[in-house]
Amino acid sequence: MSKGEKKRRRALDAYSTLQRAASMASAQVEQAVHPFGLSASQFGVLETLQSRGPVHQQELAEALGRSKAQMTAIIDALEARGWVRRERHATDRRFISVYLTDDGRAVLVSTAPARSDAIVAIMAELSGDQRARLARLCRRLLRVLDPEQSIEPIDESHAEAHDDAADDAHDDDELDDPAVETTLPSPT
Amino acid sequence: MSKGEKKRRRALDAYSTLQRAASMASAQVEQAVHPFGLSASQFGVLETLQSRGPVHQQELAEALGRSKAQMTAIIDALEARGWVRRERHATDRRFISVYLTDDGRAVLVSTAPARSDAIVAIMAELSGDQRARLARLCRRLLRVLDPEQSIEPIDESHAEAHDDAADDAHDDDELDDPAVETTLPSPT
DNA sequence: TATTGTTATACTCTATAACTATA
DNA sequence: TATAGTTATAGAGTATAACAATA
Numbered sequence A, B: 001m002s003k004g005e006k007k008r009r010r011a012l013d014a015y016s017t018l019q020r021a022a023s024m025a026s027a028q029v030e031q032a033v034h035p036f037g038l039s040a041s042q043f044g045v046l047e048t049l050q051s052r053g054p055v056h057q058q059e060l061a062e063a064l065g066r067s068k069a070q071m072t073a074i075i076d077a078l079e080a081r082g083w084v085r086r087e088r089h090a091t092d093r094r095f096i097s098v099y100l101t102d103d104g105r106a107v108l109v110s111t112a113p114a115r116s117d118a119i120v121a122i123m124a125e126l127s128g129d130q131r132a133r134l135a136r137l138c139r140r141l142l143r144v145l146d147p148e149q150s151i152e153p154i155d156e157s158h159a160e161a162h163d164d165a166a167d168d169a170h171d172d173d174e175l176d177d178p179a180v181e182t183t184l185p186s187p188t
Numbered sequence C: 001t002a003t004t005g006t007t008a009t010a011c012t013c014t015a016t017a018a019c020t021a022t023a
Numbered sequence D: 001t002a003t004a005g006t007t008a009t010a011g012a013g014t015a016t017a018a019c020a021a022t023a
Helices: A003-036 A040-052 A057-064 A068-080 A102-123 A128-145 B003-036 B040-052 B057-064 B068-080 B102-123 B128-145
Strands: A084-088 A096-100 B084-088 B096-100
Touching: A003 A040, A003 A102, A003 B003, A003 B102, A003 B128, A040 A057, A040 A068, A040 A084, A040 A096, A040 A102, A057 A068, A057 A096, A068 A084, A096 A102, A102 B003, A102 B128, A128 B003, A128 B102, A128 B128, B003 B040, B003 B102, B040 B057, B040 B068, B040 B084, B040 B096, B040 B102, B057 B068, B057 B096, B068 B084, B096 B102
Parallel strands: none
Antiparallel strands: A084 A096, B084 B096
C-alpha cells in the first residue's frame, strides 16, 4: 500500500471518529437538557443573552449560526414561555432587542448545571491535559473550516483566548502532562 | 475562581470546540458529496455494501445507526436510481438482501474520491501525528459514549490501556484491511 | 408469538423566498 | 434602495406505532 493511500486512510479514520464522538456526545448532552424542555438552540440563545446582555435577533442568529428565520422561531418559543421578551429599538424601530427575563435566568440557572454535568461526565474520560489537547486540535481544524471567527465561540464573559494550558497549570486533578503539545507547528 | 469551576469551563470549552469542528467539517464534506446527489446516509449504505457485500436491511440499519423505517426510505431512494437492488432471501422470505448494482459501484467510485479529498483537505491542517492523536482522543471519548462498539480502529484495536503521547511515532505500513472505507458517515 | 420490512404520522431542523415595516 | 424581522413552504432527518408477510 502506498504511503499516500495510508495517509488518506488515517485522515478518513480521524474524520469518522471525530464525527462519531461529536454526535454521540451531543446526543447525550441534549438528553440531559431535554427534561427542561430546552433545545440546544434555545439554550444557546439564553446563554448568549446571559453573557452578552440584550442583543438584536440578527446578532443572535450570527452568533449561533442560524438564519434569521430560524431565530424568529426560536425566540417565539422562548417568548411564549416567558423566558425572553422582545423590545423594539427606541430610535431605529427595525431592530428588536431580545432580553432575558428573570424566569429565563432561572431556567438557565437550573439547566446549565445539568448540561455541564453531562459534558463534564463525558470529558472525565480524558485527563485535563488531554481535554486541552483535544480542544486545541479541534480549534486548529477550525482554522480551515471557519477562518472567519475561529477565535472564540459563544464564550463566557472572560475570554482566555490566548493559548491555553499555560495558565495556572495546577487546576486539574489528573495527570498534568507537562509535554503539552508544544508544537503548534508550521501550517502546510 | 475555584479549581472545579475552572475544570468545568475547560470541559465545556473542549466540548463546544469539538462540536463546532465536527459540524463544520461534516458540512464541508457533505457539500463535496452533494453534487453527486448522495446524502451522507445513502453514501454510507453504498459504502457498507461495497465493503461487506449484500446485507439485510436491518444489518444496514444497525451498521449506520438508523431505524429500520429510515432504512426503508434510504434504500427506496437508492433503488429508484438503480444503485442498489432488493432481493428476498431464498429460504427465509422475511429478509431482504440489498445488493450494490454496477451503477451503484460506479457512483461510489466517482464519489468516494471527492469525499475523501474533502476530508484529507481538512485534515491537512494537522500533522500526521496530530491526526492520530485526535482520533485517539475521540476514540477514548467513545469508550464512555458508546461502550458497545467502540472497537474497530485503524491501528489500535487492542491497545487502549496505555496512555498516549508515546505511540504513533512510527509508521506501521500494512494493515491491509479489506474493509477500506469504514467511514460510517455521521448523523449530520 | 416473534421478526423483517413497510406505511403512516408527527415533530424538529434546515433552507429559501416573499413579504412588512422601517430607514 | 437597503435592512430587520416575519411568514410560508418545502425538504431532510428522527422517532414511533401500527401493520403485513413470514417464520
